Amino acid sequence: MMMVTTAATVTLILSAAIMILATLVSKKINEDREKSSPFECGFDPKNSARLPFSSRFFLIAVIFMIFDVEIALLLPMPITMMTSNMKSWLIVSSAFLLILIIGLYHEWNQGSLEWSN
Numbered sequence: 001m002m003m004v005t006t007a008a009t010v011t012l013i014l015s016a017a018i019m020i021l022a023t024l025v026s027k028k029i030n031e032d033r034e035k036s037s038p039f040e041c042g043f044d045p046k047n048s049a050r051l052p053f054s055s056r057f058f059l060i061a062v063i064f065m066i067f068d069v070e071i072a073l074l075l076p077m078p079i080t081m082m083t084s085n086m087k088s089w090l091i092v093s094s095a096f097l098l099i100l101i102i103g104l105y106h107e108w109n110q111g112s113l114e115w116s117n
Contacts, residue, residue, distance in 0.1 A: 059112055070100055 073096070081089050107113055 063107060063112060066103075074100075 077089075077093055081093075
């Protein structure tokens with residue numbers, strides 16, 4: 001037990017020393033004004049925040065995020081198929097895919113997926 005405690009203490013001290021050394025070494029002397037300013041999606045943060053923004057771009061970005069999350073929910077479906085009841089898995093998966101297809105059809109029908117008119 002004493003050996004484990006000693007090893008943990010040495011590891012903690014060694015990692016803290018490496019982090020402190022890396023922090024001291026990585027400090028840059030020259031700080032550029034452009035590099036130290038925050039990057040706000042391509043907009044200059046020093047100008048007015050009331051610039052016109054393309055709502056079409058925002059809509060495409062939101063649709064992308066929604067479908068990206070849905071893809072992340074689809075990925076574990078084949079893995080859960082092996083550990084669950086086949087009938088209930090098929091019903092849940094079909095309902096989920098049907099909702100996705102209906103949403104995609106609605107966005108396509110509304111013209112939200114077209115970038116230019």
